[in-house]
Every structure is written in structure tokens, then in C-alpha cells.
Amino acid sequence: WLMMNEILFAEEYFISFDNDHPLMLDCGVNIGLAIYYTKRRYPNARIIGFEPWEKAWSCARRNVERNHWSDVVLHHKALGGHEDTLQLTIIDENSLGSTVTNRMDEIIARKQLDARHEQVDVVTLSPYLNEPVDFLKMDIEGMENEVLQECGLKLKNVKWMFLEHHFAEQLKNNSLSDIILLLQSLEFEFEIFKSQAYDLRKRPFAHLGKVTSTEIWARNILK
Secondary structure, three states: OHHHHHHHHOOOOOOOOOOOOOEEEEEOOOOOHHHHHHHHHOOOOEEEEEOOOHHHHHHHHHHHHHOOOOOEEEEOOEEOOOOEEEEEEEEOOEEEEEEOOOOOHHHHHHHOOOEEEEEEEEEOOHHHHOOOEEEEEEOOOOOHHHHHHHHHHHHHHEEEEEEEEEEOOOOOOOOHHHHHHHHHHOOEEEEEEEOHHHHOOOOHHHHOOOOEEEEEEEEEOOO
């Protein structure tokens, strides 16, 4: 429901593109709702997606086939700052929180949650930024800064960007300030909001320094 509300009802990815065949990079496909939303509005859109969790990736692939969407390529890969093989942690109680980082370790231990693990290949995003990208959507559970820093100046090829930044006390390499400085240096204008999950929390000051997320909408003003 949370994902449906964000994408289909609140239309968080609504963009009026200046062409009828936009290129979208979907980093964190899950079951493919963002692909559905984009293809409903722009049937000729070209979409390249990345999803590390095998179950979600398989579901997204079936959704693409059932809907006969063309020009959609889904990679069963995680994204990172360099090529690697990492352990993906999957939590049954939070299917949206699968991560190759340690951001959920404290919650798993404290709440005694069931967690499973899969080995997943990690690739970099920069090779996919050699051409103009109309929309970069990134929800990759704690790897945002590492991936964006690796892309560097190639992010200038991106027109619109959605980014969910994930925070946890033990997650040391995912600085929100580094991401903001990078976006500013590349002439992006942006808005920052709390995630819907954080909006539901009572007494926000009590959650400072704990696991949370922040959403960023950005536009390259030079494109």
C-alpha cells in the first residue's frame, strides 16, 4: 500500500517530459510499479531497471511480460561504487527494505526479525549515463551516496531525479550533506521532504539518529 500510495495516488514521479520516448533509469525496481506508472503515461518510454532481490526482480519481469511492455530491460543487480559481490539482507516484515548495507542490522537484532540473505552482483551506474537521461529514480536502501559519487560529472546528463536517502547510525558512508553538495555543484535545484514512513512517527525528536529516510526531488536547471 505504501508504494502504491506514493507512486499511483500521490504521483511522486509525475513529470511532463519534453519528448514522447523518455529514458528512465529505475534504480530499485521492486515489483515494477514505477515502470507501470511511466509506461501508462509514456508508452514509448525506454526503461533500464536494477533490482537485487531475486523474488522482486522475477515479479517485475513477469509484470513486464504480462503487459507486453517493450524497451524495458531489468538487471538482477545491485548498484554500488564499484563492481563487487555482496550479501543482500531481506527482511520478511519489511519487503521494501532489502539492503546490501548494515543499516537494518540494529532493528533486526532489537526486534528479533527474520532475515534471509542472498548473494548479489554489484555494478556501477556511470556506464548508463553516457547519453541524456530524462529521469533517474533511485531507491537503493543506503547506497545512494556511493553510487552518485561514482557517477560524478556524468550526472549532468540527467534532467530529473528522485532520490530516497536512507540513514542509520551505523551507516557511515551515506552522507546526506555529500549528496546535497554534489547536486549543488552540478547545478541541480531540489526540494527535500520527509518520507511518508517518517511522517507516521510520533514525537520526531525521539527518532533523531535512528533509521529513517529523506526524499529528494531534483531538476538539472542546465538541461
